[in-house]
Amino acid sequence: MFIMEVPIWILAINAAFFGMFGGLFEPARDSLLPKIIQTEQLTRANSLIQGAIQVALFSGPLLAGLLISIINYHILLIFISLLLGIAGLGVLFIRVTHGTSMVKEQKDISFIKQLKEGFVYTWEKPLLRALFTITVITNLFISGPLMMGLPVFVEGVLKGNSLDYSFVQGGFTFGMIAGSIIISIININRNRGAYALYLIAFQGLGMLLFSQVQIIEIAIPVIILIGMLNPAINIPLISMVQTYTDRNKIGRVMSLIRTGSLGLIPLSYAITSFLLGIGIKINIIMAWSSLPLLVSVVILFVRFPIIRKADG
Template sequence: MDATVNDITKGKSSLFKNRNFLFLFIGALFSSPGYYVYLIGAEWLMLTLNDNRFYFGMLFIAASIPRLLLLTVGGVVADRFNKRLILFLSDMTRALLILVLVVLLFADMVTAWHLIILAACFGISDAFSYPVLNSLTPMILEEEQLQRGNSFIQMTSQISPILGPALGGTLIAVLGFKGVFIAAFLFLFLASITVLLIRLEKDDDKEEVHSPWQDLKAGFVYARNNEIIMSIVFLGFILNFFFSGPLSMGIPIIVKDVFIGSAVSLATVETSLGIGALIGALVLASITLKKPGYVMVSGLIVLGILFTFIGFSSSVLFTAGLVAMMAFILQLVNIPLITMLQKTTDKKMLGRIMSLLMTVSTGLVPVSYVATSLLISAGVGIQSIIVCSGIIITLIALYNLRNKQLLKIRQ
C-alpha cells in the first residue's frame, strides 16, 4: 500500500483540537448507534406484532423508496441552506418520531402500520442527512485532514452495526420495547444537541439565486463535465450494485443452505464483517495515502478477487476470514473515494455531488437486492451470482487502471 505512516497521536490531536470536527464526531457517535438501536427494536417489534412477514419486508421498502427518490433533492437543500441546521433537524426529527412511538407503546396502541410510516419518515430524514454529513466534513477540516476525518466518521458507522444491535437486543431483554426506544430517543436527541454546537463561517461569496430545479440541473451538468467525478460515481455504482445485494443476501443463504450452519455461524461471519471494516477505518485514520486513486482502484481489484473466492468457499471460518479481509479492503476503497470527491468538488456543489454518490450507492442498494432476488427466483445459485459479481468487479477495476486522471490524484 502506497502510504506514509504519521505520528498517530499528533494526527488525532490536530483533528480533535478542531471543535467543529469534535462536535461532528461526537454527534455521529450518538446518532449512528442510536439509529441501529431503534432499528433492532423496530424489527423485533414488527416480528412480535404480526406473523405476516409481508409487513416485515415493508419496513425496508418504506425506508428505501423515499430515501432513493429524495436524495437528489436533499443535495440541493444541502447546498442552499445551513448544513448544521439540516443535520440538527434530521436528528431531532428522528428523536421526536421515536418519542411518538414510545407514547403509542405506553398507550398500547402500536400497529404494524405505525412502524411502516415511521420507517418512511426515517427514509425521508436520511435523504437530507446523508448529503449534509459528507459535504460538511470538508467545510470544517483542512484538505490534508480529510482522509483521517472521513476515517473517524466512517468508524462510527462501522461500530454501530456491532454495538447498536447488541445494545438494542440487551435493552429489549432487560427493559422491553419501551426501554429500547427511550434509549434510541436519548441517543438521537443528544446527537441533535451536539450538532448545534458546530459553528460554521459565513460564506461571503454572493451567489445568484436560482430555482431548485435549476440548482439540481446545474449539479448534474457540473458532474457530467468533470471526468474524475463521473469516474468516482461510476465506481460507487458498480461497487454497490454488484456487491451489496449479493453479499447481504448471499451470506445468510450460504451459511444456512450450503454450510448447514446455525445462527452462531451466521453471527460469526457477520461480526467478522464489522471487525474488518473497523480495523480498516482505524488504519486509514493513522496513515496518509500518497496516491489515493491508485489505492482505491487496486483495492477494488483485490475486493473483486476475494468476493469471487467466497463463491467457492466451503467452510464458515474460511468465509469469515474472507469477509473480514473484504471489509478491510472495502475501507481502502470507500474512504479514498469519498475523500477524492470532496477534494475535487467545488464546495458550493458538494451537497449535490454527494447526493449523487449516495443515490448510486446507498439509494440503489434496494435495486441490487431486487436484481439478486430475481436471479435466485429464476434458479440461479447464490454462489454463482457471487462468483460472477466478483469477476465483473475485478474486470471493471482492472479497466480503470487505464484512467490516468484518477490514478494521478495525490494527497
C-alpha cells in the same frame, strides 16, 4: 400491564420519515466535513466516522436488546429521540465562516435547479464522473450477492447454522471496523484513486475466492479481508470527492454519490433475489459478480487516467 397495539401504517410512516431524514443527513454530514477539517486530514476524519458507524451498527442492536429486556420500549424510543436531539443541537455550535455569501445566493435557487446543476457539475468533471461510476459499480455488484446472499451462502454452501452465520457476519463487521482503523492510521493522501482501483480488483478476487470456499474455518478470514477492503475503498474515494469539489457544490455532489450508491442497493438485492428464484446457486452468483469488478477496474484504469493520476 396495559399494552397498546400500534397500527402498521404508523410504523410505515415512521420508517419512511426515518429513511428520508437519514438520506438527508449523510450528504449534509459529508459536505460539512471538508469545511471544518484540513484537506490533508480528510481521509483520517472519514475513517474515524466510518469506524464509529460500524461500531454503532455492531453494538447498537446488542445494547437495544439488553435495554428492552430491562425497560419499556416506549421509554427507550423517547430516550433515543432525546439523544438524537442533543446530537442535532451540537451541530449548532459548529461555525463555518467562509462561503456565507454563497449560501445566501443559493437559497434563492429552486431545489430542482440545484439538483440539476449538481448533476451537470459532476458529469462535466472527469474525475468526479469517474468516482461516481466507481461508486455505482461497487454497490451494484457487491451489495446484493454479498450482504443479501450471505445467510443463503452459509446455509446452502457451508452447510452451517445460525451460529456459523453470526461468526461470518461478525467477521465482516470486524473487518470493516479494522479497515477503518487502519486507513485512519495510514491517512493516505497521495495516489488515492490508483490505490482504490487496485483494492477494487483485490476485492473482486476476494469475492471470487469466497464463492469457492466450502468450510467455515476458511470463510471467516476471507470475509474479514473483504470487510477490511470495503472502507479501504470507500473512504479514499469520499475524501477525493470532498477534496476536488467546489465548496458551494459539495452538498449536491455528495447527494448524487449517496443516491447512486444507496439507490442501487435495492436493485442489487432484486437482481440477486431473481437469480436465486430461478435456481442459480449463490456461490455462482458471487463468482460472476466478481468478474464485472475486475473488468471495470481495467476499463476505468484505461478510460479514466485522471483517477490514477489524481493526488500524484
